[in-house]
Amino acid sequence: MVEIAVLLKQVPDTNAKIAVVGGRVDESAVTSWVTSPYDEYALEAALQLVEAGGGSITAITLGPMRADKVLKDAAALGVTKLVRIWNDEWLDLDSNQVQSVLAEAIKESGADLVFCGKQSADRNQGSTGPGVAEILGAACVVEVSDFNAAEQFYLRPAASGSEKVTVNYPAVITFTKTESELRRPNVRGIMMSKKAQINLVSSDAGASQVTFKGHTSPAEKPPGKTFEGSDSVPEVVGLLRDEAKVL
Amino acid sequence: MEITIIAETQGNQLHAVTRQLVGAASSLGVSPTILCAGGVGADEASGISGVGKVLSVNGDCFSTFDGGAWATAFDAAAGEGVIMGAATAQGRDVVSRIAARRNIPVVQDVVTLSDGLNMTHPIYSGKAMQDVTISGSCGITLRANTFSPAGDGGSAESATVQQSGDVKIAVKEAIAKASERLDVSDADIIISGGRGMGNPENFDKLYSIAEGVGAAVGASRAAVDAWDPIPHSMQVGQTGKTVNPSLYIAVGISGAIQHLAGMRTSKYIVAINKDPEAPIFKVADYGIVSTWEEALPILASEIAKLQ
Amino acid sequence: MVYEALDFYDIDSQLTEEELMVRDMVRDWVEEEVLPKIEEACSEGVFPDEWRVSLGEMGVLGAPLEGYGCPGLSYTAYGVICRELERGDSGLRSFASVQGSLAMYPIWDFGSEEQKQKYLPKMATGELIGCFGLTEPDYGSNPGDMVTRAEDKGDHYLLNGAKMWITNGTTSDLAVVWAKLEGVIRGFIVETGDEGYSAPEMKGKHSLKASVTSELVFQDCKIPKDRILPGVKGLKGPFSCLNNARFGISWGALGAAQACFHSAKEYALSRIQFDQPIASYQLVQNKLSWMLREITKGQLLALELARKKDNGSWIPEHISLAKMNNVDIALDIARMARDIHGANGILDEYCIMRHMANLESVKTYEGTHDIHNLILGRHITGIQSFTRSL
Numbered sequence A: 001m002v003e004i005a006v007l008l009k010q011v012p013d014t015n016a017k018i019a020v021v022g023g024r025v026d027e028s029a030v031t032s033w034v035t036s037p038y039d040e041y042a043l044e045a046a047l048q049l050v051e052a053g054g055g056s057i058t059a060i061t062l063g064p065m066r067a068d069k070v071l072k073d074a075a076a077l078g079v080t081k082l083v084r085i086w087n088d089e090w091l092d093l094d095s096n097q098v099q100s101v102l103a104e105a106i107k108e109s110g111a112d113l114v115f116c117g118k119q120s121a122d123r124n125q126g127s128t129g130p131g132v133a134e135i136l137g138a139a140c141v142v143e144v145s146d147f148n149a150a151e152q153f154y155l156r157p158a159a160s161g162s163e164k165v166t167v168n169y170p171a172v173i174t175f176t177k178t179e180s181e182l183r184r185p186n187v188r189g190i191m192m193s194k195k196a197q198i199n200l201v202s203s204d205a206g207a208s209q210v211t212f213k214g215h216t217s218p219a220e221k222p223p224g225k226t227f228e229g230s231d232s233v234p235e236v237v238g239l240l241r242d243e244a245k246v247l
Numbered sequence B: 001m002e003i004t005i006i007a008e009t010q011g012n013q014l015h016a017v018t019r020q021l022v023g024a025a026s027s028l029g030v031s032p033t034i035l036c037a038g039g040v041g042a043d044e045a046s047g048i049s050g051v052g053k054v055l056s057v058n059g060d061c062f063s064t065f066d067g068g069a070w071a072t073a074f075d076a077a078a079g080e081g082v083i084m085g086a087a088t089a090q091g092r093d094v095v096s097r098i099a100a101r102r103n104i105p106v107v108q109d110v111v112t113l114s115d116g117l118n119m120t121h122p123i124y125s126g127k128a129m130q131d132v133t134i135s136g137s138c139g140i141t142l143r144a145n146t147f148s149p150a151g152d153g154g155s156a157e158s159a160t161v162q163q164s165g166d167v168k169i170a171v172k173e174a175i176a177k178a179s180e181r182l183d184v185s186d187a188d189i190i191i192s193g194g195r196g197m198g199n200p201e202n203f204d205k206l207y208s209i210a211e212g213v214g215a216a217v218g219a220s221r222a223a224v225d226a227w228d229p230i231p232h233s234m235q236v237g238q239t240g241k242t243v244n245p246s247l248y249i250a251v252g253i254s255g256a257i258q259h260l261a262g263m264r265t266s267k268y269i270v271a272i273n274k275d276p277e278a279p280i281f282k283v284a285d286y287g288i289v290s291t292w293e294e295a296l297p298i299l300a301s302e303i304a305k306l307q
Numbered sequence C: 001m002v003y004e005a006l007d008f009y010d011i012d013s014q015l016t017e018e019e020l021m022v023r024d025m026v027r028d029w030v031e032e033e034v035l036p037k038i039e040e041a042c043s044e045g046v047f048p049d050e051w052r053v054s055l056g057e058m059g060v061l062g063a064p065l066e067g068y069g070c071p072g073l074s075y076t077a078y079g080v081i082c083r084e085l086e087r088g089d090s091g092l093r094s095f096a097s098v099q100g101s102l103a104m105y106p107i108w109d110f111g112s113e114e115q116k117q118k119y120l121p122k123m124a125t126g127e128l129i130g131c132f133g134l135t136e137p138d139y140g141s142n143p144g145d146m147v148t149r150a151e152d153k154g155d156h157y158l159l160n161g162a163k164m165w166i167t168n169g170t171t172s173d174l175a176v177v178w179a180k181l182e183g184v185i186r187g188f189i190v191e192t193g194d195e196g197y198s199a200p201e202m203k204g205k206h207s208l209k210a211s212v213t214s215e216l217v218f219q220d221c222k223i224p225k226d227r228i229l230p231g232v233k234g235l236k237g238p239f240s241c242l243n244n245a246r247f248g249i250s251w252g253a254l255g256a257a258q259a260c261f262h263s264a265k266e267y268a269l270s271r272i273q274f275d276q277p278i279a280s281y282q283l284v285q286n287k288l289s290w291m292l293r294e295i296t297k298g299q300l301l302a303l304e305l306a307r308k309k310d311n312g313s314w315i316p317e318h319i320s321l322a323k324m325n326n327v328d329i330a331l332d333i334a335r336m337a338r339d340i341h342g343a344n345g346i347l348d349e350y351c352i353m354r355h356m357a358n359l360e361s362v363k364t365y366e367g368t369h370d371i372h373n374l375i376l377g378r379h380i381t382g383i384q385s386f387t388r389s390l
Ligand SMILES: Cc1cc2nc3c(=O)[nH]c(=O)nc-3n(C[C@H](O)[C@H](O)[C@H](O)COP(=O)(O)OP(=O)(O)OC[C@H]3O[C@@H](n4cnc5c(N)ncnc54)[C@H](O)[C@@H]3O)c2cc1C
Pocket: B193, B194, B195, B196, B197, B219, B220, B221, B222, B223, B235, B236, B237, B238, B239, B240, B241, B251, B252, B253, B254, B255, B256, B257, B258, B259, B262, B272, B273, B274, B275, B278, B290, B291, B292, B293, C344, C347, C349
């Protein structure tokens, strides 16, 4: 019987256009908010683990009221314990602040296993899993792409390819896309989720050590160029590396 | 300001990104200390120009990767100030744990860095950039291939320290890189072939380049329709998959509107086509007018050099 | 092409959180499981069994019914489900309409306690499939003159006659059949395997190709006495079922219209003729704006009707208006979208021609377009004009 905390973050739909207005990404223009995709794999893994060996799940999100949606969606899949952490004064929390308030809620949940995405689809940082693990004194396996509920091993990338690892609990596992098909809710689950209680907690996140300066749009792409002949290939590869920064 | 670099290694050597980390530190006027896990790459590191000191951090914990154990060992060996690593899976893990241990913030995947410390990192998968300033200590990871690498010619002093960390992860089985092919919908780089590839066997050339960079191989509908070995799951376009990678390389594809419908939002598009009038060049950021027979071997070797 | 459902007045913002979650669930399922397979299902003329299983798993069958394993969602939610299903294919929505509104509903409303317990829970999960037999070869718009009859033989009923155009007939486990008992229309539950009952499939449809349509044949078909629906007599029985199904169609047709609009808009923006996207030409814009106008009006109609269904203030004529209007505009939108797509519009690469052909059936079944006109005409004037005898 394992107690799992799943960290779910609400992010703009990954197909959404992101516009910077007045030095900040214009969140009010986002019409569709979703659970960060890697977090969905984490939740699916947690549901499978509990199905296989029993236990229970607490879904935890850090976000404003609209983030209740990710908890309701989790509830529709059968998660019964829902926690949202928020304080209306919070804006641009730094990594430490995020990790410390999450770690506090995880401790409160009694979880000895924490599942989350390898990074969120908005900040793309990948600090939360390992950082929370450090605060909890837990091990952390990152970028897990497969797991086995019965044998409790996790597949992570390695220089040679990948490797199956086991880990002592307490542990934090960060998931990348797994082979698992994400389950769909059903009407019964959706109706249950209506009744599910969200536990709203607030806490002292301390002061930020990072000065947020603003958002900018990525540099405009230079107009397309056409090169004659295969001799130009090295130049193009150089541009892909230095100008486009995609290689 | 003090900067401690966690060396990124590959096998028994330094990974190329380690020199880029040194280059970034040097651009701030700092001679960094490099920490080498288990001493791997220490000799090479001391020869990199601009390095202040190389510290081989030895300990049993380095036989398996365990971010927690490694962070414990590095934390004890590292100085104050900035802890810098590469924005790889391991680098992000270790640097964020050291930062959390020290109760200092961490910023990952930094692409510009200047005195202050001012830095920029992409958010929303590069659809926007975030600028932040940190005046105190912090952890930073840098995106590979965005900072100029430091050259040779250094002669930093080397020392060895013994550290330990509690290893909680055990490797049960190593699995060799499966030659499993990536799906176009999951890949950040896609190389697609069209009817101009001549026959399906020639797609092997695309596969071998793709494998090196973790790319997926896609196809135009003409290729899918003509050749059985090219399944519909590879088709990009209006009636195939809509893809949105950072880099899309179209080889022997004319650029019909239905094909463009599936890939025109790719961040960067490269076209290789022998016909200078092919419509694909209208959407390409970098167009190469050449046969693939001539261009692909060069592309393969140039990309291999980057790895 | 990411699907953006046209919702010009943001009408979905009127939905509850629960209704939105149901919408997203069905929309995702249609996107991932139906659209990639629909053309194949049509060309083979089958309704894939895995869709039956998924609909049952999602729990959308008999959505607005309460108890006996049914979820008891609002009629608004039921409408939204129909809209999202029909954005995939009208045949898919037909399956759900027949199962929920035409087969489960009469058992739920008019059945005995034993009948409800026996059938409804398994019908809600899709384990049992039902069909609805009203139309006959010679009686379509005027079912009141049906000739299928039942005789009371003491310890059983004997059914004789035939039904035609019955959705899900061949694949059903049970049929709710309307037949005359001593001259009065009554509902009977006939099970597959009952003596003297067969349900051959009708072939050769150019419309609703992914939906099964059948004849139901009763030749001295013997059914136990407990299979009569005790709770209703006369045309009120089948008509109350049709009210619910027609309500669902008024929403469903909008789903097909939205799909056609989406495709036409994307196509018009990407198709270049005379050096410019055809979307830049006024004649094309006029078509698109007409589509938007009609879809938006239809959405308001459907939403207000759903409100009325939910608060009980509806009359059947409200439903006639919405069914007639929304199917009519959907069909016109499909034809117009076909035009915008040029030659490409006739290919199965695009959803257009399929929706267009489907909607021809939708216009006819559940009361033809003109029958609804006559229903409204009677409502306005007080004079029925279905028959010559006043
Ligand atoms: C309804 C519909 C939907 C469609 N959906 C899709 C879709 O989803 N995806 C899709 O791709 N297409 C789709 N198409 C088809 C599309 O219109 C084009 O026919 C198709 O994309 C052409 O494929 P191609 O570029 O590989 O072939 P071609 O147009 O034949 O182009 C081949 C190119 O290769 C070049 N070439 C030849 N030899 C060499 C060489 N040795 N080295 C370099 N270059 C060479 C030629 O110059 C030429 O430009 C669709 C069409 C319709 C009508």
